[in-house]
Amino acid sequence: MLEIIFPNLCVFCKKISTGQQLCMSCYSDIRFIDSSNVCVICGIPFNFFQDDLPTSGHKCANCIREKINFTVCRSIAYFDGTIRELLHGFKYRKKLGIGKILSKLLIDNFPGELKDFDLIMPVPLHIKKLREREYNQSAVFVNSLYRKLNCEKDLFSLVKSGETDPQINFKNSKMRKRNVLKSFSVRDIKKVKKRSILLVDDVYTSGSTINECAKVLIESGADKVQALTLLRAADI
Numbered sequence: 001m002l003e004i005i006f007p008n009l010c011v012f013c014k015k016i017s018t019g020q021q022l023c024m025s026c027y028s029d030i031r032f033i034d035s036s037n038v039c040v041i042c043g044i045p046f047n048f049f050q051d052d053l054p055t056s057g058h059k060c061a062n063c064i065r066e067k068i069n070f071t072v073c074r075s076i077a078y079f080d081g082t083i084r085e086l087l088h089g090f091k092y093r094k095k096l097g098i099g100k101i102l103s104k105l106l107i108d109n110f111p112g113e114l115k116d117f118d119l120i121m122p123v124p125l126h127i128k129k130l131r132e133r134e135y136n137q138s139a140v141f142v143n144s145l146y147r148k149l150n151c152e153k154d155l156f157s158l159v160k161s162g163e164t165d166p167q168i169n170f171k172n173s174k175m176r177k178r179n180v181l182k183s184f185s186v187r188d189i190k191k192v193k194k195r196s197i198l199l200v201d202d203v204y205t206s207g208s209t210i211n212e213c214a215k216v217l218i219e220s221g222a223d224k225v226q227a228l229t230l231l232r233a234a235d236i
Helices: 024-028 061-065 081-092 097-108 127-133 137-149 173-180 208-219
Strands: 072-078 119-122 158-160 184-186 196-204 224-232
Touching (some): 119 137, 137 196, 158 208
Parallel strands (some): 119 196
Antiparallel strands (some): 158 184
């Protein structure tokens, strides 16, 4: 009777949904990434290969050419369509309830390649941006994930000490690297020393932000850094 009076509505399209926060139509619009067809290091999809050609174990050109400070990164879905709009609503329009939906997508689709870590941390926001937004979307993900992953969390040791422009504003990878260079630091080295860390962020664009974070963590004594992002920009 309650469902008739107060039907469940899809948080995105507002149509009736059968017990789920996303209706089947909106959920089916999410393009999940097949982790068997990605770069073994950064996780960029090898979309130019045919489906029947083996690509496991291959590195992309960037991971062969550049210094990569994390051991592996994986993303759940492409940064487009319904899920892109959901993330924008969560990040920029303070629709906090969407954070639970996105966190569940991370938990339900957690990549098996990410393992043997004992500490999970978010990519931090600069204090100015944190005051404007009032929350760090990546920290929200960490708060949902750490219990399911049975590991410790640390929301404060990795800090963004330098203010930068959004990475999406730069189309050149060199400019992205320059934008985040030396913008992160570790507040308490003892918290990360000899730890195997899982770093969590919302979107992977060029990887410059995650790579810079991993660099300062390794320089501060971390044994290993892996990374997880909810989304991966398809046009980078």
